[in-house]
Amino acid sequence: MLPQRLVARLSLLAPTIRQLMETPPEPHTKATARGHIKALRTFKNVGFMDLSDGSGHGTLSVIVSDPGAVFAAHQYKVGQSVEVTGRWAPSRGRQPFELACDTQDPAHGIAVLGDVAPDYPIQKKRHTLAFLRSAPTLRHRTALLSSVLRMRARAEAAVAAFFLLHDVVKVAPPLITASDCEGAGEQFQVRPLGESTADGGGGGGFFGTAAYLTVSTQLHLEVLALSLNRVWTLTPCFRAETSNTPRHLSEFWMLEAELCYVTSVGQLTAFVEQMVRHVVAHLAAGGEWAAGAQHDLLAARHSRDDVARIRAAWAQVLLPAPWPSVTYSEALETLNALKYKGRLQGRLAWGAPLLTEDEKWLAGCHYQLPVFVTDYPKAQKPFYMRASGDAARPTVACFDLLVPELGELVGGSLREHDLATLEAEMASRGMLRDAMRWYLSTRENGSVPHGGFGMGFERLLAYLAAVDNIRDISAFPRAPNVCAC
Amino acid sequence: MLPQRLVARLSLLAPTIRQLMETPPEPHTKATARGHIKALRTFKNVGFMDLSDGSGHGTLSVIVSDPGAVFAAHQYKVGQSVEVTGRWAPSRGRQPFELACDTQDPAHGIAVLGDVAPDYPIQKKRHTLAFLRSAPTLRHRTALLSSVLRMRARAEAAVAAFFLLHDVVKVAPPLITASDCEGAGEQFQVRPLGESTADGGGGGGFFGTAAYLTVSTQLHLEVLALSLNRVWTLTPCFRAETSNTPRHLSEFWMLEAELCYVTSVGQLTAFVEQMVRHVVAHLAAGGEWAAGAQHDLLAARHSRDDVARIRAAWAQVLLPAPWPSVTYSEALETLNALKYKGRLQGRLAWGAPLLTEDEKWLAGCHYQLPVFVTDYPKAQKPFYMRASGDAARPTVACFDLLVPELGELVGGSLREHDLATLEAEMASRGMLRDAMRWYLSTRENGSVPHGGFGMGFERLLAYLAAVDNIRDISAFPRAPNVCAC
Numbered sequence: 001m002l003p004q005r006l007v008a009r010l011s012l013l014a015p016t017i018r019q020l021m022e023t024p025p026e027p028h029t030k031a032t033a034r035g036h037i038k039a040l041r042t043f044k045n046v047g048f049m050d051l052s053d054g055s056g057h058g059t060l061s062v063i064v065s066d067p068g069a070v071f072a073a074h075q076y077k078v079g080q081s082v083e084v085t086g087r088w089a090p091s092r093g094r095q096p097f098e099l100a101c102d103t104q105d106p107a108h109g110i111a112v113l114g115d116v117a118p119d120y121p122i123q124k125k126r127h128t129l130a131f132l133r134s135a136p137t138l139r140h141r142t143a144l145l146s147s148v149l150r151m152r153a154r155a156e157a158a159v160a161a162f163f164l165l166h167d168v169v170k171v172a173p174p175l176i177t178a179s180d181c182e183g184a185g186e187q188f189q190v191r192p193l194g195e196s197t198a199d200g201g202g203g204g205g206f207f208g209t210a211a212y213l214t215v216s217t218q219l220h221l222e223v224l225a226l227s228l229n230r231v232w233t234l235t236p237c238f239r240a241e242t243s244n245t246p247r248h249l250s251e252f253w254m255l256e257a258e259l260c261y262v263t264s265v266g267q268l269t270a271f272v273e274q275m276v277r278h279v280v281a282h283l284a285a286g287g288e289w290a291a292g293a294q295h296d297l298l299a300a301r302h303s304r305d306d307v308a309r310i311r312a313a314w315a316q317v318l319l320p321a322p323w324p325s326v327t328y329s330e331a332l333e334t335l336n337a338l339k340y341k342g343r344l345q346g347r348l349a350w351g352a353p354l355l356t357e358d359e360k361w362l363a364g365c366h367y368q369l370p371v372f373v374t375d376y377p378k379a380q381k382p383f384y385m386r387a388s389g390d391a392a393r394p395t396v397a398c399f400d401l402l403v404p405e406l407g408e409l410v411g412g413s414l415r416e417h418d419l420a421t422l423e424a425e426m427a428s429r430g431m432l433r434d435a436m437r438w439y440l441s442t443r444e445n446g447s448v449p450h451g452g453f454g455m456g457f458e459r460l461l462a463y464l465a466a467v468d469n470i471r472d473i474s475a476f477p478r479a480p481n482v483c484a485c
Numbered sequence: 486m487l488p489q490r491l492v493a494r495l496s497l498l499a500p501t502i503r504q505l506m507e508t509p510p511e512p513h514t515k516a517t518a519r520g521h522i523k524a525l526r527t528f529k530n531v532g533f534m535d536l537s538d539g540s541g542h543g544t545l546s547v548i549v550s551d552p553g554a555v556f557a558a559h560q561y562k563v564g565q566s567v568e569v570t571g572r573w574a575p576s577r578g579r580q581p582f583e584l585a586c587d588t589q590d591p592a593h594g595i596a597v598l599g600d601v602a603p604d605y606p607i608q609k610k611r612h613t614l615a616f617l618r619s620a621p622t623l624r625h626r627t628a629l630l631s632s633v634l635r636m637r638a639r640a641e642a643a644v645a646a647f648f649l650l651h652d653v654v655k656v657a658p659p660l661i662t663a664s665d666c667e668g669a670g671e672q673f674q675v676r677p678l679g680e681s682t683a684d685g686g687g688g689g690g691f692f693g694t695a696a697y698l699t700v701s702t703q704l705h706l707e708v709l710a711l712s713l714n715r716v717w718t719l720t721p722c723f724r725a726e727t728s729n730t731p732r733h734l735s736e737f738w739m740l741e742a743e744l745c746y747v748t749s750v751g752q753l754t755a756f757v758e759q760m761v762r763h764v765v766a767h768l769a770a771g772g773e774w775a776a777g778a779q780h781d782l783l784a785a786r787h788s789r790d791d792v793a794r795i796r797a798a799w800a801q802v803l804l805p806a807p808w809p810s811v812t813y814s815e816a817l818e819t820l821n822a823l824k825y826k827g828r829l830q831g832r833l834a835w836g837a838p839l840l841t842e843d844e845k846w847l848a849g850c851h852y853q854l855p856v857f858v859t860d861y862p863k864a865q866k867p868f869y870m871r872a873s874g875d876a877a878r879p880t881v882a883c884f885d886l887l888v889p890e891l892g893e894l895v896g897g898s899l900r901e902h903d904l905a906t907l908e909a910e911m912a913s914r915g916m917l918r919d920a921m922r923w924y925l926s927t928r929e930n931g932s933v934p935h936g937g938f939g940m941g942f943e944r945l946l947a948y949l950a951a952v953d954n955i956r957d958i959s960a961f962p963r964a965p966n967v968c969a970c
Contacts, residue, residue: 153654441623
């Protein structure tokens with residue numbers, strides 16, 4: 001592999017500020033940097049300008065020798081984009097280098113590439129996340145939100161490396177589908193512009209069948225796993241839920257995997273624990289300008305509370321202690337004995353769903369670790385999960401991974417691979433066999449035990465960034481009445 | 486990083502056949518392998534079974550010592566999934582190891598995990614791609630089509646590594662959008678199931694506005710590039726084109742990138758040339774069981790013609806000669822002078838679009854290399870491209886990358902970053918400024934010169950796999966009347 005500096009030159013692209021910091025020019029040679037003005041200070045004979053291009057959270061300091069008050073006269077503004085040429089110099093400031101620009105040196109200069117509107121919202125001060133939501137196209141110019149996007153990219157790379165190591169093949173299942181995986185989710189329907197709901201409602205239309213946006217790619221992943229042994233994907237999924245919560249998006253990215261020859265839930269939970277640990281350890285490694293996503297996040301957060309929450313979340317994941325795994329029935333007993341002790345209100349009867357607050361209590365208060373809850377009541381879960389438990393308390397071989405502060409992060413199960421058992425379950429739920437013939441074809445032809453899981457990718461990032469509203473994780477969130485740009 | 490063998494054990498997953506071959510057990514120890522039966526031969530006292538689990542193109546040979554005719558009596562069938570325990574042994578066959586199974590050894594055995602239907606279509610013979618399309622859930626059990634999916638995963642990893650090297654951040658732009666990027670494409674509209682076309686046609690509805698599936702994420706990528714400097718994505722895009730061709734899908738994956746501080750088309754074409762070379766070189770490296778995607782492809786193709794086409798395509802990309810770059814006007818002159826020489830029919834007037842056959846002729850016959858064609862007539866291109874050329878022949882600063890056999894693989898341009906110029910162009914095309922205010926906000930606030938490109942990911946894979954119909958590249962293709970599973 002070529003050294004990065006050489007590659008950057010070969011690419012004919014001007015270096016980013018991150019590249020200037022990581023593979024710096026020779027000190028005291030001429031250098032050019034480009035970015036947006038984040039801060040300005042003007043004094044007699046000297047000026048200061050902080051530049052950011054979003055390639056890292058840090059800014060490049062431009063120190064301007066200004067004996068003729070040329071810099072001062074220009075009245076540069078925060079938010080303008082500029083190209084600055086000066087002398088690359090070691091710095092005693094926060095960053096190892098700075099750009100020294102002399103207004104009397106004809107080889108030096110500051111060119112404004114783009115001006116800024118008078119109401120430019122991203123000024124040098126702390127903005128709340130709620131305020132930034134009002135500037136959806138400019139909010140990622142803040143260190144706060146750009147650090148989240150940079151972490152997302154690093155997290156995706158870490159996930160890909162983990163799956164490669166485990167011989168899991170990344171695949172691209174379809175997003176437009178004729179079926180409804182969960183048998184429940186509120187779905188979006190897809191039609192060519194101009195085709196009315198009168199056309200192709202139950203059949204016909206563009207695709208020859210009613211077509212929806214997928215709520216989960218699992219069924220297609222199962223089909224591909226039965227050919228490739230282990231597959232994963234990271235794709236958008238869509239839910240037309242009208243509930244407007246800080247935990248839900250109408251369009252979100254889901255990491256899903258299906259693994260053949262898996263015969264116990266314990267294999268799945270061990271795999272998921274390794275995966276999450278791998279990703280977080282990878283993001284925690286690295287320094288300021290290098291790949292250190294945690295450093296990047298922390299440097300952009302000013303409130304002590306935010307910093308503490310981030311540190312706590314990462315520490316919980318990375319503690320060497322193995323994550324506890326309890327059954328739903330055991331979790332219920334713990335909740336009733338400790339959380340709802342002495343209270344009638346709130347006590348849970350077997351079969352009741354765990355509320356988000358119960359999940360947060362288990363992980364955040366009781367175990368103070370990520371925790372797996374397995375073997376939920378069958379009635380709460382979709383048709384494709386393999387049975388566990390007994391006739392009195394029918395459960396399925398499934399798990400949820402609950403994490404402090406957030407609740408459910410991952411959900412998975414063994415999939416029923418026996419054709420007759422699966423068909424009986426579908427019949428008992430009143431599902432039409434014909435619509436699922438394609439899915440059942442895998443059970444008719446060399447079926448194998450298998451299992452899989454799904455993780456809302458924005459939820460992982462929200463947990464690691466200690467961001468309460470998932471709309472601050474998604475670059476352009478989609479939700480009821482939210483699709484403006 | 487832990488050795489792969491250790492990682493595989495820690496994960497509690499049974500090893501794949503690829504893992505068994507790459508990090509083999511000690512010879513002559515007991516080993517278990519799982520997969521589908523690809524081929525069977527039964528003789529007196531000995532039987533042979535070839536197993537594949539799709540983790541690589543090769544099969545694991547199981548040699549069964551069968552003095553009691555136990556194996557023969559079982560009547561195993563091609564397509565069944567089995568778990569075989571035997572002795573791991575060096576082999577003199579095509580693969581370095583085989584599994585020796587003795588029907589009289591109680592520690593050895595063959596268990597059928599899943600039976601197979603009598604009409605199982607994937608038998609041990611050459612299937613045409615057209616035939617395999619009739620078995621959409623089983624066709625990836627062939628070496629031919631599983632090699633395409635494995636290459637896809639490797640290609641995506643190579644692309645990601647390239648962008649990481651160049652400090653380009655992977656982002657996740659939205660797929661549901663209120664705007665129409667190209668101002669032309671046939672779009673799909675998105676509505677919650679149950680919401681009729683009478684609701685929310687021009688406004689209102691679930692999202693508070695009419696919502697579509699994106700045809701290109703470019704406009705959102707531009708917004709993010711103006712915050713992060715360089716961004717890329719690989720996402721599904723959707724086009725409701727009714728033309729049923731082997732080159733088009735209704736749902737396809739598009740690789741798109743936007744790069745700030747780019748000021749010439751030559752920077753973009755140099756970057757794209759490096760990107761495609763990087764990906765192909767990465768895929769060409771590696772051996773049979775390791776990451777060698779080209780070897781994997783070639784081993785699965787039986788026709789000499791297919792093998793020759795694959796070798797030619799890869800060789801063309803990897804030749805050290807730089808790829809030619811000509812303007813549209815120069816390409817037109819070449820076509821008229823050489824392809825259409827002495828013919829009236831077909832001669833191209835300035836302004837005429839290049840047909841796919843013209844593109845294939847330029848790359849495949851004339852240059853016999855991938856070739857960039859730049860500076861197309863403005864009238865052929867969307868509003869956001871920066872102008873080039875003169876008033877007599879107005880062109881835009883854009884390029885297409887044409888490759889032999891396929892035609893257009895990549896298209897890109899400089900984006901107009903000056904607010905007034907962009908607004909004038911939009912007005913001249915009758916576009917509504919209000920609907921694009923969000924996009925224009927980047928031109929009002931610290932705009933910078935930038936450019937980008939898009940590549941149909943399935944097209945790259947079709948080119949490299951020498952597959953003529955893009956529906957054989959997509960795991961579950963979507964096209965008019967094609968959405969059955």
